[in-house]
Amino acid sequence: KAGVTQTPRYLIKTRGQQVTLSCSPISGHRSVSWYQQTPGQGLQFLFEYFSETQRNKGNFPGRFSGRQFSNSRSEMNVSTLELGDSALYLCASSRGGATDTQYFGPGTRLTVL
Amino acid sequence: DQQVKQNSPSLSVQEGRISILNCDYTNSMFDYFLWYKKYPAEGPTFLISISSIKDKNEDGRFTVFLNKSAKHLSLHIVPSQPGDSAVYFCAATSTSNFGNEKLTFGTGTRLTIIP
Numbered sequence: 001k002a003g004v005t006q007t008p009r010y011l012i013k014t015r016g017q018q019v020t021l022s023c024s025p026i027s028g029h030r031s032v033s034w035y036q037q038t039p040g041q042g043l044q045f046l047f048e049y050f051s052e053t054q055r056n057k058g059n060f061p062g063r064f065s066g067r068q069f070s071n072s073r074s075e076m077n078v079s080t081l082e083l084g085d086s087a088l089y090l091c092a093s094s095r096g097g098a099t100d101t102q103y104f105g106p107g108t109r110l111t112v113l
Numbered sequence: 114d115q116q117v118k119q120n121s122p123s124l125s126v127q128e129g130r131i132s133i134l135n136c137d138y139t140n141s142m143f144d145y146f147l148w149y150k151k152y153p154a155e156g157p158t159f160l161i162s163i164s165s166i167k168d169k170n171e172d173g174r175f176t177v178f179l180n181k182s183a184k185h186l187s188l189h190i191v192p193s194q195p196g197d198s199a200v201y202f203c204a205a206t207s208t209s210n211f212g213n214e215k216l217t218f219g220t221g222t223r224l225t226i227i228p
């Protein structure tokens with residue numbers, strides 16, 4: 001069974017630009033969650049999508065948005081990039097139940113210059 | 114406000130000995146806890162979980178203990194092997210809202226196994 005895939009793996013952008021990251025979940029998984037990992041803050045929850053609907057949201061500004069398609073693939077968009085957005089962005093997929101294991105992709109390393 | 118805390122940023126253990134990683138939480142709504150392991154340039158890998166109705170869960174060399182009154186959990190690895198060297202994250206969630214997928218993570222503990 002193929003794992004969670006994320007594209008691109010690395011990205012360099014400049015301040016003010018916008019970026020779109022993609023996540024393909026494990027086949028059969030309907031939930032996709034996004035996390036930001038930074039050295040100081042650890043992994044922080046961004047949002048979760050289930051069956052194309054945002055079901056849960058963390059404490060991030062509106063510049064961070066996402067969506068999920070009918071095939072469960074998800075995209076995350078960050079507009080008006082700031083230096084502090086430099087981080088590893090991880091997505092995780094699961095079947096969607098409260099205790100179903102979340103399986104993580106390798107992440108997208110975003111650097112904002 | 115860090116609701117899940119891993120107070121030891123790093124830990125070194127001799128190969129073959131027991132590794133004990135600790136985690137504290139403050140949110141009494143948390144009722145499901147997980148440990149993930151992360152190698153560089155990879156996403157976190159699920160290790161083991163425990164529900165608040167239990168105080169211990171075992172899977173091979175890995176055992177997680179939960180002390181609800183102290184809001185403390187620990188991961189024991191016995192015996193420790195060089196391949197266990199990684200960053201370990203503790204995570205917690207509340208299952209009271211069905212389908213709540215939000216995991217709250219600690220900041221991680223870097224475990225180094227010394228051959």
